[in-house]
Amino acid sequence: MNELIDKLIQGKDDRILGRILSWVENNIEQGKAILQKIPHFYPSWVIGITGPPGAGKSTLTNALIQLLVQQNKRIGIIAVDPTSVFTQGAILGDRIRMSEFFLHPNVFIRSAASRGNLGGLCGSIVEMIDIMRANRRDVIIVETVGVGQSEIEIASIADITLLVLVPEAGDDIQAFKSGIMEIADIFAVNKADRTGANTFVQNLQNMLHLRNFTADVPVVKTVATKKEGIQELWDNIVQIHQSIQKNETKKQQLLQQKIERLLQKELWLRIQKRDIGKYIHTTNITDLNIYAVVEQLLKESVS
Amino acid sequence: MNELIDKLIQGKDDRILGRILSWVENNIEQGKAILQKIPHFYPSWVIGITGPPGAGKSTLTNALIQLLVQQNKRIGIIAVDPTSVFTQGAILGDRIRMSEFFLHPNVFIRSAASRGNLGGLCGSIVEMIDIMRANRRDVIIVETVGVGQSEIEIASIADITLLVLVPEAGDDIQAFKSGIMEIADIFAVNKADRTGANTFVQNLQNMLHLRNFTADVPVVKTVATKKEGIQELWDNIVQIHQSIQKNETKKQQLLQQKIERLLQKELWLRIQKRDIGKYIHTTNITDLNIYAVVEQLLKESVS
Numbered sequence: 001m002n003e004l005i006d007k008l009i010q011g012k013d014d015r016i017l018g019r020i021l022s023w024v025e026n027n028i029e030q031g032k033a034i035l036q037k038i039p040h041f042y043p044s045w046v047i048g049i050t051g052p053p054g055a056g057k058s059t060l061t062n063a064l065i066q067l068l069v070q071q072n073k074r075i076g077i078i079a080v081d082p083t084s085v086f087t088q089g090a091i092l093g094d095r096i097r098m099s100e101f102f103l104h105p106n107v108f109i110r111s112a113a114s115r116g117n118l119g120g121l122c123g124s125i126v127e128m129i130d131i132m133r134a135n136r137r138d139v140i141i142v143e144t145v146g147v148g149q150s151e152i153e154i155a156s157i158a159d160i161t162l163l164v165l166v167p168e169a170g171d172d173i174q175a176f177k178s179g180i181m182e183i184a185d186i187f188a189v190n191k192a193d194r195t196g197a198n199t200f201v202q203n204l205q206n207m208l209h210l211r212n213f214t215a216d217v218p219v220v221k222t223v224a225t226k227k228e229g230i231q232e233l234w235d236n237i238v239q240i241h242q243s244i245q246k247n248e249t250k251k252q253q254l255l256q257q258k259i260e261r262l263l264q265k266e267l268w269l270r271i272q273k274r275d276i277g278k279y280i281h282t283t284n285i286t287d288l289n290i291y292a293v294v295e296q297l298l299k300e301s302v303s
Numbered sequence: 304m305n306e307l308i309d310k311l312i313q314g315k316d317d318r319i320l321g322r323i324l325s326w327v328e329n330n331i332e333q334g335k336a337i338l339q340k341i342p343h344f345y346p347s348w349v350i351g352i353t354g355p356p357g358a359g360k361s362t363l364t365n366a367l368i369q370l371l372v373q374q375n376k377r378i379g380i381i382a383v384d385p386t387s388v389f390t391q392g393a394i395l396g397d398r399i400r401m402s403e404f405f406l407h408p409n410v411f412i413r414s415a416a417s418r419g420n421l422g423g424l425c426g427s428i429v430e431m432i433d434i435m436r437a438n439r440r441d442v443i444i445v446e447t448v449g450v451g452q453s454e455i456e457i458a459s460i461a462d463i464t465l466l467v468l469v470p471e472a473g474d475d476i477q478a479f480k481s482g483i484m485e486i487a488d489i490f491a492v493n494k495a496d497r498t499g500a501n502t503f504v505q506n507l508q509n510m511l512h513l514r515n516f517t518a519d520v521p522v523v524k525t526v527a528t529k530k531e532g533i534q535e536l537w538d539n540i541v542q543i544h545q546s547i548q549k550n551e552t553k554k555q556q557l558l559q560q561k562i563e564r565l566l567q568k569e570l571w572l573r574i575q576k577r578d579i580g581k582y583i584h585t586t587n588i589t590d591l592n593i594y595a596v597v598e599q600l601l602k603e604s605v606s
Contacts (some may be wrong), residue, residue, distance in 0.1 A: 032594070040592055143519065218408050252580075262593065264574060267570040267574070269565060271563060271570070276566075290562050290565060291433075291565070292339055294569060297562075
């Protein structure tokens, strides 16, 4: 165990990282033991990238990787988005469509199944991030599809949440109105060489102003396929990160959310071990008061 | 309390229903007590209606209400979708854009906030359905926005899940591929008077065949604004319901999922009462091993 942890921390053997991530993802005991033993102080930047399918999140992530690789950063990618080019492996067996950095020694790409039992986000995302942190990844990018609850969840985990939109997303902005716009620390309007991009950016900025957000949320135009706007995007991320570092409240809030999430999951795993079936199978279903059953199950003690 | 329950069951006073739904939605003790006392045997049909924003879910729901009202059915609507015309009230204060059946004596429409702490679906949806069941609603329709996790959740609660798509949704089908298509018991291709509708239906049917679903999933064309295809849609729902009634496994499965959901929520409410803050505020954040904190919190007992 300690040898494994040493190797994880040295960060030289990607197979070790991959194996431990699998344990953690599948809630295997060894993974849990490792999480309790490893150091959690490595100052990784955790960046959530979210947005609707087709916005170009993967291409943008790829462009960011290129920039960060040039800066000699060690990068970890967790792709939860089922439509991401990075996650095809998770969906279509093992035929992973490769990122151009898939084999780069400083880049580790991991896909994760998006359907956990705890909302839209992979059930072990907090733990997977912390394993990558112990593995001394300078930047950890979590890509999720931003059409439901998962981008709200990622915002409660990531240091910085980047919402990627495209100029055609006019209608989507309406759909996003309640909840999703608020969680972005920064916007990328990708495919910004398309007609209507400037109007879209203007509308977006107007909407952000109208909604009276406490901080100015940057909107950056990018063309990920041509690697345009990537440096500006990163500069903005750096600036946001600096301000977060000074914000103790935000740091404590993130920590609290992480702990709540872990607790919730742990309790859920315990529920799954209970024999709910005995109530369902021994009673006439139509007579069953499930609220009384729940009380009973809770009384049988969860601890 | 018993007087309230009597009135709820008589089903004559909508204000009583509204008040109890509020208690239940907000996890107030009285609501819990009522849930444990009321009968749960009324054979309501619970239908989940989901689909992307703009597919016309509300209009289709409206058309279904019209059909059911003519059959003298008592109907309950729970609108979780933040983009639904039924839920504008939940989002924009109290300015509810009214359905034409809003004041019909046999129709009760309730909007519910979509962002709970348990994934995309309102945290009290199971309980709200059961209150409506006790209120002797023949058909209970739950409308959710189908762009993330919530439609997978609704499928674990509703007897029948209807997925509403529009012919232009070509790209969306790709995005929906992993998980969302599978949960539908029936499809409505709405706005079927648009060009490309037949091709879309054909593609959809081909995809459903290719994916080797166990049962034939009906695809019905509708034009909700013109009330076209509504009778055929309902006939198909009736048929599906008949086959479900014979399926003990499915009924037990639904029950188990409901119990798990209630347990999960109850545990979550207990977590929220714990003082996580004391760990965060008394320790140097960077030294904190949150996995050890979680162990500690669990040891302090959850019961």
